[in-house]
Amino acid sequence: MAPQYLPPRILERILERLTPPLEQEPLIGDFQETFSRLALERGRVCALVWYIGCVLRLLIILVKTTLIWRLEMVKKDIKMAVRQMTKHKGYSGINIFGLAAGLACTLFILLWVQNELSFDRFHKKARSIYRVEQDQKTSEGIFHVWDVPFVLGPALQAEIPEIKNYARSFRYLRGQLVRYGEKVFYESVVGAVDPSLFQIFSFPFIQGNADTALKQPSDMIISETMAEKYFGRENPIGKTMTLNNNYPFTVSAVLKDTPPNSTLQLHIIVPMDFLKTIGRYHEEWGSNSTTTWVEVDKTASIKAVNEKITRLVRDRRGKSAQESRQEFMLKPLLDIRLNEIFGYCQRLGSLQYVRIFSTVALFVLLIACINFMNLSTARAANRAKEVGMRKVVGASRRIVARQFYVESIVTTSMAALLSVVLVLLLLPVFNSIAGTQIEISRLFQRNYFGGILAITVGAALLSGSYPAVLLSSFHPIRVLQGKLKSGAKSALFRKALVVVQFSLSILLLISASVVFRQLNYMRTKELGYDKEHLVYMQMRGETRKKYETLKEELLKSRYVVSVTGSSLQPSRLVGDTGGGADWDGKDPDYQVILGVSFVDFDYPETMKIEMAAGRTFSREFSSDRGGTYLVNEEVVKLMGIDAEEAVGKRLDFVMDGTIVGVMKNFHLQSPREAIEPRVFLIDNSELNFVVVRLQAGNITAAVEDVKRIWQRVLPLYPFEFRFFDDDFERMYRSDERMGKILEVFTVMAFLIAGLGLFGLVSYAAEQRTKEIGIRKVLGASMTNIVTIMSKEFILWVITANLVAWPLGYLVMRKWLQGFAFRTGIAWWLFAAAGLGTLAVAFAAVGFQTIRAARTDPVKALKYE
Amino acid sequence: MKGLTRKEELILLTIRALDRDAYLVAITDHLASAVGERMTLPSVHVPLTRLEKMGYIASELGEGSPVRGGRRKKIYRITKAGYRALNEYKRISENLWEAVSSQTGRKD
Known part of the structure; x- marks a missing residue:
């Protein structure tokens, strides 16, 4: 008997799939017989090639005969979707634009989050x-x-x-x-x-x-x-x-x-x-x-x-x-x-912001999706007849549902495309607000692009499924008899969605305004010193030895009010901390960490720091040159005594000395940091910075003058200076940026939610044209009609406020705890958020209702 | 009589020639040796299905063999209608050929 050759099992399986089930057995047998004969005559490879060829050819035929027809159906669905969209340009515009804006926000936030998460990952180990x-x-x-x-x-x-x-x-x-x-x-x-x-x-x-x-x-x-x-x-x-x-x-x-x-x-x-x-x-x-x-x-x-x-x-x-x-x-x-x-x-990491912004992204996307769902279901009544007709001529529920899914996919894809364009256009703006350097190419990296696709499809399914399920469930006979009014159940659902939408927006608004207020508070709070007209220069190498001369020369200038020195960067007093401080009456088990700054005479005077008790350094006391301390109020607090009591106390920290004065607290740290307990003493050999207070007025001329003096005293060293305000800005920048991002996205959320409401109201107005006409004929005034029309919407918004307030309060209280210096959450913020949303709602509702109320009742009644 | 294509006619003829052992592979082989060009299995199978549908041939499941992986053959057999159709086609083409040969005879 001839040796037996069997074709690979997988190919056979595919072949089985491709052959008609009734004739499967003899046909596969025929193929195998030919295969084994070919293998015997011309070798196994040749037979295999032949077999694969057969399978491929059959596959192609299958694709031609079945898939193409299916695609044809989808093509039809797409065509219908496009027709629907062009017919109702307003709604589709709102839908697409709203979704695109929502998606763009989400994409930006994801880009940012991904950027944060990608830190240091490029190292192999x-x-x-x-x-x-x-x-x-x-x-x-x-x-x-x-x-x-x-x-x-x-x-x-x-x-x-x-x-x-x-x-x-x-x-x-x-x-x-x-x-x-x-x-x-x-x-x-x-x-x-x-x-x-x-x-x-x-x-x-x-x-x-x-x-x-x-x-x-x-x-x-x-x-x-x-x-x-x-x-x-x-x-x-x-x-x-x-x-x-x-x-x-x-x-x-x-x-x-x-x-x-x-x-x-x-x-x-x-x-x-x-x-x-x-x-x-x-x-x-x-x-x-x-x-x-x-x-x-x-x-x-x-x-x-x-x-x-x-x-x-x-x-x-x-x-x-x-x-x-x-x-x-x-x-x-x-x-x-x-x-x-x-x-x-102090948490310097960005995890907190990663979390906040991811949530915001989700919110904005959700709001945009809700718009879509609301508008589609609201239009259900209009399309009920269409669904009924389709069903009567034989469409199954599945086919009707598919039609709606395709519609939502078409809309979301257009929105996705638009959002990618928006992101491309606005990326430089975003980078400058967020202080990041995200490159455009990042958007097209494989996993990110996959993400965009996933979000788009997800949004399409999320927003398409409700209308698809609801609309495809219509009973054709009842629909065609005209008995279907947009059901109470779906109206309730829609209301709930609008409430959710506005709750989210209000939550964002409250958060953004608390953040804004906190930032504002940090900016304007009493710093304890005067940052205006204050500059400093760093002394390097040889310049240190010339400090005395420089100070003397500077003080001669009419632009200079006073001059002092500092060992630490004077605009940011951080570091040089240590333990082991001791003072009279200190509990030996009590461990404290104090900061130390070496300064020159006139330090409090130049910085305009007020004294809480005692005196400042004075040249009249020779012991002040390294033998006495000025401390800030935090130190006194640590010691557990009054400022008055502290004066004259012995303190052993850098050296054994006496406290001669207590300065009121002044803030030279980042806003999240608490003021450190810090002692100040005079040691001109430790100074690294010259601090100069300039005369208010012509600052440019003042700086020029300082420069001239510097160049005269220290001809070998370039003149470089910094303003205190600039450093101050820098310290607050990261929080400012986050605040800005949050603001932008809050505005976007509102815009999208407002857009959705606008769509809903204009739809409702259209639906009730006849009702309005009759009311007008019977003598209703415009105010009456506007009230009737907007009452419901306004009620939703108020409900949303009630939902969002407690949430906002809890969330923001948690956020504020991260700051050493913080504002409270004022009650009027909530009131303002409420009024703000009402204003948005009125703007969205009012325009449409007034237009509806102003239409000529005759036209309104004649329109059918 | 429903029309047959040239391919269908050839296949029908082959089934008649093969008598009792006319299944897909055998038909294809026979055709290959007669025509001189090998057709693919599906391209033979499709006309077979059509012929069966038109009632010119009938089929039954035969025996399997190891070389076929134990699968049974589908053996085709020509029906009475099939015979008639073949004879009819033969007669038509003979008539036509006759006309051709008498013409050429006159010319030569």
Whole structure:
């Protein structure tokens, strides 16, 4: 007997599908017989090719005969949909525009959310990279920082086996004078890192490579932009750049510019050892001054590693560790953007906004979908006859439903298209409001585009299903007899939807106005100092030694009111904190963390800070040069005494001294931060900044004058200054931005909801033309009619208000708790939101009702 | 008599020639050797279905064989109507050919 060859099972299965069931057995048999004969005569491959050919040919025939006909049906549905749309241009316009606006909002928000979520994910090892952070426990609570000792990194790698690698990165060295040939700039983006950073993180190199880039102590890595800035078209590799006129470096590699969604931003990179050269490196275990990144074994338990680090530091610090109880923990790199925490539980991460905006996106989309559902069902009565006719001539419920689904898909697709166009057009605007750098290409990335498609289809199904189910359920006979009035049930549902829609809008409105008020409050609240006409300059290198001369010269100018100095950036008093303060009558177990600022005489006077008690620094007391403290009210509060009592108290913190004065609280932090307890003392050798109060009036001339003086005293150093107001703006920017986004989307939500209401009302007016006509004939006045028409709609809106108020209150109370300084939620906000929505509702309703009421009753009655 | 296409006529003739063993593959093979060009199975099957529908042929399920995976054959057999139709076609074409040959005879 001939050996038997069998065609592949899968192909046979397909073939079975393609053959008519009655003749399936003999036909498949015929195919197989031919197959095995071909295999025998010409080989298996040939037979296989033949078999596949047969299957394909049959498939093509099937597609031709069946699918095309089905498509033809869908084509018909689409044609019907387009006819419906062109016939009722107003409704379709409202539908499409409303949906498009809703979708565009959603797309923007998704883009933003995705941008936030994408932070740092481009590193290949992102999942196993952690930052070492620590909690410092004080009596005030837990103070969280992500600076750790320089010596921690090497010890971690040596002693904890789970930690595979470490890299330290020092925050930017501010104000470095960078020189290449003739080109000299101040750069505040010079960073010092360990070479291993490039093994842990995957920053792409353009020239040079990760292994050798920072090998030599004089190696330097620069970014593409920096290379452009200093070298133009020259090849930067091997060229020498000088830092602060003193330290030559050789460019060994060029990095591709760090993407905006990276936590670490690299511009000019020098080896960690440079910090030793300039004396910024500290060997002590008690000094927390660098960021340390570690790569942890994937299988390791993070909790166990945390404990090991804490124990390690405790052992190394020995006795001193007992004083400030530290606990170390690893923070996943991917968690930093969303969940960054600093200080006393300040949440700097954007998780909160990611959540808020995702909810907002959902709301706006929902509002837009509800519009669609409402308008479609409202028109049900008009289309009932159409449905009845279709059913009479033989359409099944399924076919009728499909018609409505296709209609909603056509509408949503058009809306989706429009929304993509809107997003493309408005993306630059959005970027500037949100402060992001989202590129247009992001929109067309595979997963994002898939998202758009999913949302569109989802919205189409969501908004199409209710009308489809409702309208397809009509009984043809009753419909054609004209007995169907838009049923009470569907009217109730519609009302409920409008209430939901307006509740959501009101919720957004209340939230937006609370946010706005909070932002406004933060902007205008009593700062405790006068930020107008206040500028500061940073002193670098040699300039410090000339501080006294500079001050003297500046004070001679008629534009300058007063001059002082500060060790910290004067517009943002953060950092330089420490524990171990002691004073008379302090409970020895009481742990506090105080901040310290070194200043010059005239500090409170220049800043215009008021004194709560005691005196300011004075040249008449020689002890004031480093022997006395000014403190802010927070310190006094910590000590548990009155301001008056504090004056004259002994305080041992930086040195053993006396408190001579208490300054009223002044706010030089971000709005979320509470005012830190801080002490001030005079030490001119620690000053890094000159603070100058200018005469109000001609500020430009004043700045010019200051510049002239600076150049005379310090001819070698370029003059750079900053206004306090500018820094102030900067600190508030991120919250301002979020507020702006929220505002825009609230307006959009209202617009869409209002549009929907407008559509509903105009429909209702059309429906009731006859009724209105009869009422008018019987003597109803225009006011009567407008009242009758709008009463119902207004009632819905009021209900929506009642639903939204308590929700809004709860949500906003929660949000405000994130701020150290916050406003209350005023009752009138709710009233205003209510009035606002009523106004929108009236605008939507009024126009239509008045038009309906003004029509000539004769025309109204004659129209059939 | 319903009209037959040339292909259907050939297939009908083949079934008659094959007598008792006329199933799809055998018909296709026979046609291939007679015509000199191989047709695909579906393109033979479609006229077969039509012929059956018109009542010129009838079919029954025969036996299976291992080479067919045990599936039975559908064996076609010519009906009386089929015979008549074939004879009719034969007569028509003979008549026509006769006219042709008498004409050519006169010419030569």
